[in-house]
Every structure is written in C-alpha cells, then in structure tokens.
Amino acid sequence: MGEQSSEMEIVHLLRKVTVEFGLRQAEFASRNGMHPTDVRALICLLDAERAGTDATAGWLGAQLGLNSAGTTAVIDRLERLDHLTRTRDPRDRRRVLLAVDPRAVELGWAFFGQLIEKTVTVLRDFDESETEAVRRFLSAAHQAVTAIR
Structure with missing residues (x-):
C-alpha cells in the first residue's frame, strides 16, 4: 500500500x-x-444538562435511535441502578424530565477522571490558535459523521 495522505x-x-x-x-458498562x-x-x-436542554424519554430515545419500549428499558435499568432520576417538569407537570444522579457522576469521574485529566493536560500544551483548530476540526468531523446517519 502506498504512502498515506496527512488527512488520512x-x-x-x-x-x-x-x-x-x-x-x-x-x-x-x-x-x-x-x-x-x-x-x-x-x-x-450529561450533554443535555450542559446545553440546558430538557431531557425527556422521547428526546433520549431520539438521541439513542431507540423505539419507546427500548427507551423505557434503558431508563428503567438506569433508575434501578440509581444512575438516573425522573422528576416532573415544574413548568409542565405532564412532562417527566430525566437527569443523571450525582452518584452516577461520581462513579463516572472515578473511572474516567484520569483519562479526562490526561486529555486536558495534552490540550494545555496547545496555544489558543491550535486549540481553536482542534475544536473546529472535531466539530466539523462530528457534523460530517452525524450527517451520514
């Protein structure tokens, strides 16, 4: 096989x-x-929370590409494991909002914290323009991948 391009x-x-x-x-998992x-x-x-998006069962199912039954199974499993909470939307009591339980966040940090910290350390070696280039590339790559779905 020949030489690969820098893009590849x-x-x-x-x-x-x-x-x-x-x-x-x-x-x-x-x-x-x-x-x-x-x-x-x-x-x-967690992404929804950071973005200020209300997460409902329908929203989560759409994100995961699951039907209603599959979404309910995921929500029920996560609730049984104390990783997820369901609360009534104070603005619309008919809606139920989903959120990650703080204990699940702690569990995630205990497992992924070192990986995240090492990645952040790598980024700290980049100057502002390099960091912006990485951000632009990853954002555009994400858009390209999700556009194909």
Missing part, C-alpha cells in the same frame, strides 16, 4: 482515539452492570 493519517488517529474511548465505555447503550444514555443526558 488524521482520520486514522481519530479512529484510534474513538476506538479507545469505546473500549473504556464498554469496560465501564461491564464493571457497573450496565449495557453499553446505558452509558451512551448517560452521556446524552
């Missing part, structure tokens, strides 16, 4: 990072009696 080298490096993250997520989809659900809920 970056694509392969990104793939290596995502595979490693996926392996860590699977290990976390296994150690904590969860299905990998449960971990994806927790990540979606």
Whole structure:
C-alpha cells in the first residue's frame, strides 16, 4: 500500500482515539452492570444538562435511535441502578424530565477522571490558535459523521 495522505493519517488517529474511548465505555458498562447503550444514555443526558436542554424519554430515545419500549428499558435499568432520576417538569407537570444522579457522576469521574485529566493536560500544551483548530476540526468531523446517519 502506498504512502498515506496527512488527512488520512488524521482520520486514522481519530479512529484510534474513538476506538479507545469505546473500549473504556464498554469496560465501564461491564464493571457497573450496565449495557453499553446505558452509558451512551448517560452521556446524552450529561450533554443535555450542559446545553440546558430538557431531557425527556422521547428526546433520549431520539438521541439513542431507540423505539419507546427500548427507551423505557434503558431508563428503567438506569433508575434501578440509581444512575438516573425522573422528576416532573415544574413548568409542565405532564412532562417527566430525566437527569443523571450525582452518584452516577461520581462513579463516572472515578473511572474516567484520569483519562479526562490526561486529555486536558495534552490540550494545555496547545496555544489558543491550535486549540481553536482542534475544536473546529472535531466539530466539523462530528457534523460530517452525524450527517451520514
């Protein structure tokens, strides 16, 4: 096989990072009696919280690509494990909002904290323009990948 382009080298490096993250997520799920989809659900809920998005069962199902029954199963599993809370929306009592329980956040930090800290340390070696370039690339790569879905 011939020489690979610098673009393809970056694509392969990104793939290596995502595979490693996926392996860590699977290990976390296994150690904590969860299905990998449960971990994806927790990540979606944490992302929603950071974005100020109300997370409902319908919203979560759409994020995960699950039907209503599958979404209910994930929510029920996470609630049984004390990783998720359901509360009535104070603005609309008909809606139930989902949130990650603080104990689940602690569990996640205990497992992923070192990985996150090492990644942040790597980024601290970048100057502002390099960090912005990484942000732009990852945002655009994410848009490209989700556009294909």
